[in-house]
Amino acid sequence: xxxxxxxxxxxxxxxxxxxxxxxxxxxxxxxxxxxxxxxxxxxxxxxxxxxxxxxxxxxxxxxxxxxxxxxxxxxxxxxxxxxxxxxxxxxxxxxxxxxxxxxxxxxxx
Amino acid sequence: xxxxxxxxxxxxxxxxxxxxxxxxxxxxxxxxxxxxxxxxxxxxxxxxxxxxxxxxxxxxxxxxxxxxxxxxxxxxxxxxxxxxxxxxxxxxxxxxxxxxxxxxxxxxxxxxxxxx
Numbered sequence: 001x002x003x004x005x006x007x008x009x010x011x012x013x014x015x016x017x018x019x020x021x022x023x024x025x026x027x028x029x030x031x032x033x034x035x036x037x038x039x040x041x042x043x044x045x046x047x048x049x050x051x052x053x054x055x056x057x058x059x060x061x062x063x064x065x066x067x068x069x070x071x072x073x074x075x076x077x078x079x080x081x082x083x084x085x086x087x088x089x090x091x092x093x094x095x096x097x098x099x100x101x102x103x104x105x106x107x108x109x
Numbered sequence: 110x111x112x113x114x115x116x117x118x119x120x121x122x123x124x125x126x127x128x129x130x131x132x133x134x135x136x137x138x139x140x141x142x143x144x145x146x147x148x149x150x151x152x153x154x155x156x157x158x159x160x161x162x163x164x165x166x167x168x169x170x171x172x173x174x175x176x177x178x179x180x181x182x183x184x185x186x187x188x189x190x191x192x193x194x195x196x197x198x199x200x201x202x203x204x205x206x207x208x209x210x211x212x213x214x215x216x217x218x219x220x221x222x223x224x225x
Binding site for chain 2: 033035040041042043044045048087096097099100101102
């Protein structure tokens with residue numbers, strides 16, 4: 001079956017760095033997405049990786065290793081507004097998005 | 110990024126009534142639109158995928174006669190919850206994607222439905 005694993009919850013301190021991991025097992029691979037979802041709101045797009053390596057976008061970076069079925073989202077200089085759920089989603093061979101359950105990130109002052 | 114709107118943002122209705130939710134892509138042509146449902150503290154659950162001009166493809170366990178989807182144009186899709194019941198109360202979110210299957214899905218702001 002298809003499976004996306006990410007930690008349920010993480011806690012970090014304002015100003016620090018946090019890495020949210022995502023491992024996947026899917027039937028085919030056409031890219032991996034990270035979305036941010038604040039409580040009570042819809043997800044917003046953060047990043048897309050289809051090739052191995054690191055994609056940097058401001059304070060957020062996303063890494064992909066296709067051979068390991070692994071990705072991480074790195075958040076630097078954490079701000080209180082970064083408190084949210086972070087969703088990992090993989091596009092399979094049918095171009096369907098398979099969603100992880102999300103990682104709730106709690107930022108403490 | 111692309112902009113997707115959803116209307117209404119919040120709706121309260123009586124049990125047995127029908128509710129229509131609109132999803133619009135404002136600055137791009139959405140060949141494919143997706144409808145999701147999310148219960149509190151749970152992950153997104155895909156309900157159906159609709160391509161412009163054709164019938165929607167429903168996920169297993171989703172009643173097509175209860176959740177009517179129409180994708181009549183490249184910028185508009187509608188979800189109608191027919192004969193709504195309290196268990197249909199949820200957060201309904203649409204997303205839209207352009208013509209390439211590898212394009213990013215952009216989400217609407219969601220519609221919170223409460224059925225009394």
